Amino acid sequence: MHRPNTPPAFAPKTPRFGTMPLYISAPTAVELVQRKGLKNCIAGIAEKIRSDFLRWHDFDKSARVANHSKNGVIELMPISDDAAYSFKYVNGHPNNTAIGLSTVMAFGVLADVATGAPTLVSELTLTTALRTAATSALAAQTLARANSRVMALIGNGAQSEFQALAFQHLVGIDTVRVFDLDPLATAKLVANLSGSGLQLQVCASAAQAVQGADIVTTVTADKAYATILTPDMLAPGMHINAVGGDCPGKTELAAGVLHAAQVFVEFAPQTRIEGDIQQMPGDFAVTELWEVLSGAKPGRQNEAQITVFDSVGFALEDFSALRFMHDAALACGLGERLALIPQMVDPKNLFGTLLNAEATAVPREVQAAGV
Amino acid sequence: MHRPNTPPAFAPKTPRFGTMPLYISAPTAVELVQRKGLKNCIAGIAEKIRSDFLRWHDFDKSARVANHSKNGVIELMPISDDAAYSFKYVNGHPNNTAIGLSTVMAFGVLADVATGAPTLVSELTLTTALRTAATSALAAQTLARANSRVMALIGNGAQSEFQALAFQHLVGIDTVRVFDLDPLATAKLVANLSGSGLQLQVCASAAQAVQGADIVTTVTADKAYATILTPDMLAPGMHINAVGGDCPGKTELAAGVLHAAQVFVEFAPQTRIEGDIQQMPGDFAVTELWEVLSGAKPGRQNEAQITVFDSVGFALEDFSALRFMHDAALACGLGERLALIPQMVDPKNLFGTLLNAEATAVPREVQAAGV
Numbered sequence: 001m002h003r004p005n006t007p008p009a010f011a012p013k014t015p016r017f018g019t020m021p022l023y024i025s026a027p028t029a030v031e032l033v034q035r036k037g038l039k040n041c042i043a044g045i046a047e048k049i050r051s052d053f054l055r056w057h058d059f060d061k062s063a064r065v066a067n068h069s070k071n072g073v074i075e076l077m078p079i080s081d082d083a084a085y086s087f088k089y090v091n092g093h094p095n096n097t098a099i100g101l102s103t104v105m106a107f108g109v110l111a112d113v114a115t116g117a118p119t120l121v122s123e124l125t126l127t128t129a130l131r132t133a134a135t136s137a138l139a140a141q142t143l144a145r146a147n148s149r150v151m152a153l154i155g156n157g158a159q160s161e162f163q164a165l166a167f168q169h170l171v172g173i174d175t176v177r178v179f180d181l182d183p184l185a186t187a188k189l190v191a192n193l194s195g196s197g198l199q200l201q202v203c204a205s206a207a208q209a210v211q212g213a214d215i216v217t218t219v220t221a222d223k224a225y226a227t228i229l230t231p232d233m234l235a236p237g238m239h240i241n242a243v244g245g246d247c248p249g250k251t252e253l254a255a256g257v258l259h260a261a262q263v264f265v266e267f268a269p270q271t272r273i274e275g276d277i278q279q280m281p282g283d284f285a286v287t288e289l290w291e292v293l294s295g296a297k298p299g300r301q302n303e304a305q306i307t308v309f310d311s312v313g314f315a316l317e318d319f320s321a322l323r324f325m326h327d328a329a330l331a332c333g334l335g336e337r338l339a340l341i342p343q344m345v346d347p348k349n350l351f352g353t354l355l356n357a358e359a360t361a362v363p364r365e366v367q368a369a370g371v
Numbered sequence: 372m373h374r375p376n377t378p379p380a381f382a383p384k385t386p387r388f389g390t391m392p393l394y395i396s397a398p399t400a401v402e403l404v405q406r407k408g409l410k411n412c413i414a415g416i417a418e419k420i421r422s423d424f425l426r427w428h429d430f431d432k433s434a435r436v437a438n439h440s441k442n443g444v445i446e447l448m449p450i451s452d453d454a455a456y457s458f459k460y461v462n463g464h465p466n467n468t469a470i471g472l473s474t475v476m477a478f479g480v481l482a483d484v485a486t487g488a489p490t491l492v493s494e495l496t497l498t499t500a501l502r503t504a505a506t507s508a509l510a511a512q513t514l515a516r517a518n519s520r521v522m523a524l525i526g527n528g529a530q531s532e533f534q535a536l537a538f539q540h541l542v543g544i545d546t547v548r549v550f551d552l553d554p555l556a557t558a559k560l561v562a563n564l565s566g567s568g569l570q571l572q573v574c575a576s577a578a579q580a581v582q583g584a585d586i587v588t589t590v591t592a593d594k595a596y597a598t599i600l601t602p603d604m605l606a607p608g609m610h611i612n613a614v615g616g617d618c619p620g621k622t623e624l625a626a627g628v629l630h631a632a633q634v635f636v637e638f639a640p641q642t643r644i645e646g647d648i649q650q651m652p653g654d655f656a657v658t659e660l661w662e663v664l665s666g667a668k669p670g671r672q673n674e675a676q677i678t679v680f681d682s683v684g685f686a687l688e689d690f691s692a693l694r695f696m697h698d699a700a701l702a703c704g705l706g707e708r709l710a711l712i713p714q715m716v717d718p719k720n721l722f723g724t725l726l727n728a729e730a731t732a733v734p735r736e737v738q739a740a741g742v
Contacts, residue, residue, distance in 0.1 A: 019472060026713040030724050038725060060438050067431050067451045069484045074456050076447050080438045085445050089458070089480065091487020101390060101486050102718040107711045109460065113440045115472050116462020121492075125713050129721055161722035185719055192722045340478045342397040342496050347473040348556055350500055351532035351563045353401050354409060 019341040021109070024122035024325055028334050032325065033126070035332055039169045042162070044328070046134035046170060048320035053290040058082065059316060061267060071095060073247065079315035085111040086319040088124055092247060094221060102158065103221055104128070110322050120326045121338055124318065129159050131321035132313060133166035135266070136241045139309040140171045140215060142292050142299045143264060144239035148214035149174050154206045154228055155220035155244055156180035156189040163217050163243070164189070168198055171215070175199040179209040180220075207233055218252040220244040225279070231256035236304040245276040246312040253308070255279055261306040264289055264299070266314040275310040286310070390712035392480070395493035395700050403696065403705050404497070410540045413533070415699070417505035417541060419691035424661040429453065430687060432638060442466060444618065450686035456482040457690040459495055463618060465592060473529065474592055475499070481693050491697045492709055495689065500530050502692035503684060504537035506637070507612045510680040511542045511586060513663050513670045514635060515610035519585035520545050525577045525599055526591035526615055527551035527560040534588050534614070535560075539569055542586070546570040550580040551591075578604055589623040591615040596650070602627035607675040616647040617683040624679070626650055632677040635660055635670070637685040646681040657681070 024032070033041050052059075064077045072093030079086055090106040097103055106124035111117060140148070151173045153160055157180070167173040176198050180186045190200050203209035210216050210233045218228045221244065229240065231254060240261065245251040253276040263286045265271035277284055289309070291297040300307050329335040342353050395403070404412050423430075435448045443464030450457055461477035468474060477495035482488060511519070522544045524531055528551070538544040547569050551557045561571050574580035581587050581604045589599045592615065600611065602625060611632065616622040624647040634657045636642035648655055660680070662668040671678050700706040713724050 019476060023709075025710040026724075027710055030713075033725055062436050062438060065433050065436050065447065065449055067433060067449060067456055067484075069451070069453070071485055072487055074449075074451070074482060074484070074487050076436065076449055076458060078436055078438055078445075078447055080440070080445070082440070085438055087447060087460070089482075089489070091482070093485075093487045096486055097718045099486070100718060101488060102713070102715065102721070105390060105487055105489070105712045107489065111445060111460075111462070113438075113445070114442055114464075115467055115470070116443055116445050116464045116476055117472060118460070118476070118478065121711075123711055123713070126721060126724065157719050158721040188717070188720055188723075192720070192726060338394075339396040339398055340492075340494055341476045342401075342473070342494070344473065346559070347468045347471060348528050349559055349563070350473070350497060350529040352559075353397075353497065354404055355563060 019117045019343065020337040020339055021118040021121045022326060022329060022335045023338045024120070024329050024335050026123040026126065028329065029123050029126045029325065032329055032332060032334050036328060038165060042130055042134045042137070042166045043170060045131050045321050045324045046138045048324045049131065049135055049317050050138055050293060052316055052320045053293050056290040061315070064270070064315065077315035077318060079319050080113055083113055084319070084323065085113050086315070086322050088315065088318040090124070090128070104158070108318055108322050110326060118340060120322060121340065122322055122325055127321050127325055128313070128318070129162040131317045132159060132243060132311070133162035135317050136163060136217065136243060136309065136311060137166040137170035139264060139289055139311070140167065140239055140241060142289070143307040143309060144171065144215050145237050145300070145303055148172065148239065150177065150213050151175070151215040151217055152177045152179070152209040152213035154179050154209055154216070154218045156185040157219065157221050159219045159243065160189050161192050163219055164193055164198060165196060167215065167217070168196065173198070173215065175201065177201045177203050177209040177213055179203040179206050213238065215239045215241060217241040218244050220252055225249065225251050227254040228252040229257050230254045231260055234260055234306055236306070238306050240306070240308045241311065242276050242308055243311050245310070247274050248278060251276045251279055258284070258308060261308040262287070263308045263310055264292065265310050266312065270314065271310055271312050274312040277310055390488045390714065391708040391710055392489040393491045393697060393700060393706045394709045395491070395696055395706050397494040397497065399700070399705050400494045400497045400696065403700055403703060406703055407699060409536060412699070413501055413505045413508065413537045414541060416502050416692050416695045417509045419695045420502065420506055420509055420688050421664060423687055423691045424664050427661040432686070435641070435686065448686040448689060450690050451484055454484055455690070455694065456484050457686070457693050459686065459689040461495070461499070475529070479689055479693050481697060489711060491693060492711065493693055493696055495693070498692050498696055499684070499689070500533040502688045503530060503614060503682070504533035506688050507534060507588065507614060507680065507682060508537040508541035510635065510660055510682070511538065511610055511612060513660070514678040514680060515542065515586050516608050516671070516674055519543065519610065521548065521584050522546070522586040522588055523548045523550070523580040523584035525550050525580055525587070525589045527556040528590065528592050530590045530614065531560050532563045534590055535564055535569060536567060538586065538588070539567065544569070544586065546572065548572045548574050548580040548584055550574040550577050584609065586610045586612060588612040589615050591623055596620065596622050598625040599623040600628050601625045602631055605631055605677055607677070609677050611677070611679045612682065613647050613679055614682050616681070618645050619649060622647045622650055629655070629679060632679040633658070633672070634679045634681055635663065636681050637683065641685065642681055642683050645683040648681055
């Protein structure tokens with residue numbers, strides 16, 4: 001099947017690979033991150049997110065489409081500007097880990113708005129962890145106190161190490177106080193971060209973890225109205241990076257925490273449905289992160305203020321991350337090409353593909369190195 | 372890259388290929404149709420569509436999500452029942468043929484509702500032509516006069532041959548009167564169907580093509596309020612299969628044609644926006660095809676009645692077609708597996724995939740023959 005040296009039989013006017021999207025598999029994404037370095041990938045994605053957030057009004061921000069079922073949810077998250085379109089497929093099935101599957105699995109697509117041709121099919125499970133951590137760090141750069149060094153990390157599951165390292169490299173955190181109801185999750189995190197240079201302090205409770213923390217990151221997985229963080233646990237100047245309350249029926253912060261803080265969100269219409277503020281009235285005051293990044297609205301106003309970034313994950317972050325991965329894979333010569341769209345000499349002659357397989361057949365995949 | 376004999380290092384509890392979707396490329400779909408025969412594929416998809424339409428209320432019928440741009444539109448069409456989820460990505464860019472690309476390109480995904488894991492990534496450009504023809508033929512089996520033998524086929528583009536052959540094999544059409552503004556499109560159709568057994572009559576106008584036709588199929592491509600068919604062209608007992616009026620701003624039938632007929636649709640809320648009935652009042656009477664198939668409502672009521680199937684393409688038809696192609700590919704041993712989702716020994720340890728590539732690496736693709 002794999003014929004790296006056979007050029008595809010493209011239509012004369014069609015750009016090479018015009019309708020053969022690049023394919024980044026999960027193992028290819030791992031290889032890409034290993035080659036470029038995790039820190040550089042998170043920083044690179046954060047920069048893409050920052051620059052895309054700064055042109056907020058360029059984007060057609062569709063609502064995400066969710067199909068709910070007994071066990072979980074499957075969502076599509078499309079977004080586009082004048083040149084590029086992306087969507088993400090992502091599920092959320094909290095019971096999956098009991099059968100050896102991930103709670104969250106994702107993949108995504110980039111396409112050319114001018115023609116509708118897909119240009120990238122990529123894994124987005126690993127990449128979502130990178131972009132979520134990048135977004136959290138970007139928000140904390142703007143909202144946390146400048147001298148923040150200690151972070152509580154509550155919830156030590158699949159996203160937790162990425163959060164810890166993003167805050168180490170992009171925010172300056174040197175100490176992470178970790179807690180999870182599942183001690184095995186914490187043990188896994190400690191093992192994974194043993195060579196990171198971070199000082200890790202294993203705590204016996206969420207309340208203990210937040211003691212002395214400049215930043216509190218909550219990234220728990222249960223689909224429930226939980227109160228991981230209550231008002232008695234707050235300290236002046238704290239920045240709360242609330243990542244796990246991200247769909248209807250799933251919250252992490254007590255209402256009192258939100259009342260005590262200035263709350264920042266990605267895209268208010270979505271966060272009011274999915275975020276921790278779903279428990280607040282529809283007119284509860286929030287500021288969108290892009291407004292702070294652009295200077296249109298203030299972020300943190302003093303050293304004592306409590307700030308909350310109520311993060312749910314927005315399609316634009318996936319758009320930014322997919323573009324980063326696409327460019328990085330091409331630069332590294334990684335990825336393959338998928339013959340997902342028929343290549344035709346005459347595009348009006350779809351039926352001809354069935355009659356004359358020789359004339360229209362193309363290799364199913366061609367090495368990206370040929371780009 | 373391709374190591375067919377290397378088994379993947381799956382987690383013990385994970386079913387084999389549990390998160391490695393089957394991949395049906397465009398060339399694989401061509402091979403599948405060639406092996407099974409086009410007639411059998413269209414008939415098989417029509418049967419799947421019929422059985423899925425008969426359990427209409429089992430489906431979570433989401434709205435399609437469209438991102439419109441200057442040149443066209445990109446849409447996502449999700450749907451699910453209790454067991455399976457599907458979505459289709461499809462564009463519509465009428466000017467694409469000028470640069471050697473198809474007007475419509477599509478791919479689709481099936482997923483397991485219980486876990487959210489994708490089970491199929493498939494081309495849907497060729498398959499959409501099959502399912503559109505299958506749906507048209509299914510509607511005509513129910514709505515056209517039983518002794519229909521002559522069909523007018525107006526618009527001889529990418530979908531036209533599939534319509535002709537579906538009506539030959541599933542409805543009993545033996546003569547097709549063809550017309551297109553572009554004589555090259557008609558010449559292509561005639562050449563493609565030369566060995567089909569159909570009698571082809573090339574006509575000089577749409578008005579000429581419909582003369583003596585029992586069934587009129589309109590499948591034109593221009594995004595415009597067109598009137599391919601006007602009331603003066605109608606004859607008693609005619610069945611009109613209106614396929615090309617399928618998005619806002621794109622119609623084929625004059626309002627008088629709709630007034631003169633009993634109109635049948637796939638899913639009324641969608642057709643009122645996208646179909647030929649977009650030009651009619653919101654309470655214009657229509658019957659959904661599933662209601663006729665199930666016997667809940669009458670179809671054609673007498674030999675003189677004019678019937679219109681105002682087809683726009685509904686997500687459920689793609690669901691049915693994807694399931695047909697999935698099962699057929701497995702039965703034929705066609706298709707590959709994509710490592711689109713990370714395979715992890717511990718699904719909470721996503722970060723571990725970066726540390727220990729050896730332990731978590733899997734072949735990027737494994738032959739479907741291994742299933």
